[in-house]
Amino acid sequence: MSSVTQARTRYHHGDLANALAAAALDLARAGGPDAVVLREAARRVGVSATAAYRHFAGHEELIETVKQECQLELVGRMETALAAGTPDPDPQREAIRRLRALGVGYLRFAVEEPGLFRTAFCHSDASKEPSWNRMLSSPGFVALTTVLDDLARTGALDERHRAGAELVAWSSVHGFSMLVLDGPLGALSPEDRAPIVDRLLDAIVAGILGREP
Amino acid sequence: MSSVTQARTRYHHGDLANALAAAALDLARAGGPDAVVLREAARRVGVSATAAYRHFAGHEELIETVKQECQLELVGRMETALAAGTPDPDPQREAIRRLRALGVGYLRFAVEEPGLFRTAFCHSDASKEPSWNRMLSSPGFVALTTVLDDLARTGALDERHRAGAELVAWSSVHGFSMLVLDGPLGALSPEDRAPIVDRLLDAIVAGILGREP
């Protein structure tokens, strides 16, 4: 038994906030944002529902925590995908490779963790503008800007296309992910999807560059 | 009093199925898919909740009906936007104009009717593949293919970019819509958003064409 496991058997849990957040994240993983239920999270941790109120103002704060966690998991996947491939000595081809890798990581996360992905972008009443800051300032997202800058610097991306290129790239990949998860593309089998994903990424890259890659 | 209004005062409503669907659509408009509540729809029509079961198998069938209705509203907006502008005598510029119009109609609907838009693409457990057929075979969506064909025919769209161009266009516009509704772009005021939408559409068009429009 680890000290953490022992801790749970004691009256004072010791790390209830994190334990509840982790349980809630599991709920999101399995069933999306609607499955993030305070009482169930407490149940899984083996604690009364009331105990959660010592660590979260209420359900909204819990799900907002989970949502942020989901966003960080997404950028984690992007960063992993970025680091996975073998660098190309040619700086231009390397930048294109990295742009694709970011897209692949994003799409993979959406498909492999639909519950977390939906939670990361679930609708919340509270206008929590700052909640996106951690995600947008993460290495994964900053890498997108870096890569586009590299493309502009090497001349692959025309200056006229540089402005707003982040938004085009993000929108394309995000929209495709949503259409696969909850749209008409959901009927596609993984085998059918793979080549389409490939072609889509080609098209997005071509679109951003404004010419053949 | 119209005959319809009179009908509601009678024991037999006469058109309960449509009345419930309309009330449910209003709920979706105001609060998105989660607001589509069978009991509330019945309440609004002035009928017992039980009565709904004479016309719908249950809640799931009701919301699926609303979802399809939302999809049709979306394509309706696309068609309206398509018909709104003044045609360009040059076939190539005309095709580009129409492509942009479709995107504008899509984005406008998302922003102006967020509840309906979310409902149109809400997650539903039932794998209802055929439910998308009405939307995809609607004039609005068929127009997308037509426009892209026109662009290819007039030479604006390179043959190598033609395959999957629908998906690129749709994903971009859909993704942007989602990021505005439930993502970090939601903080944008309508005034700030307008120029970004313009640039995004430029970028999408440029991306699809693979060169300057």
Next chain:
DNA sequence: TGTACATCAGTGAACGCGCGTTCACTGATGTAC
């Protein structure tokens, strides 16, 4: 080093809510003769 006590982090029962759904029913409708 030992102890009183404030504080902290849990408990368990309960509340109110609104939902989807079922049940036995009843009033209205329209059709066969």
Next chain:
DNA sequence: TGTACATCAGTGAACGCGCGTTCACTGATGTAC
């Protein structure tokens, strides 16, 4: 044309469920002296 009757489309009460949240409480912790 009138009437018996099957069918249809409603009613209202009730059920069970699970949720978020509040309440008064109690056991554990750690700090001041």
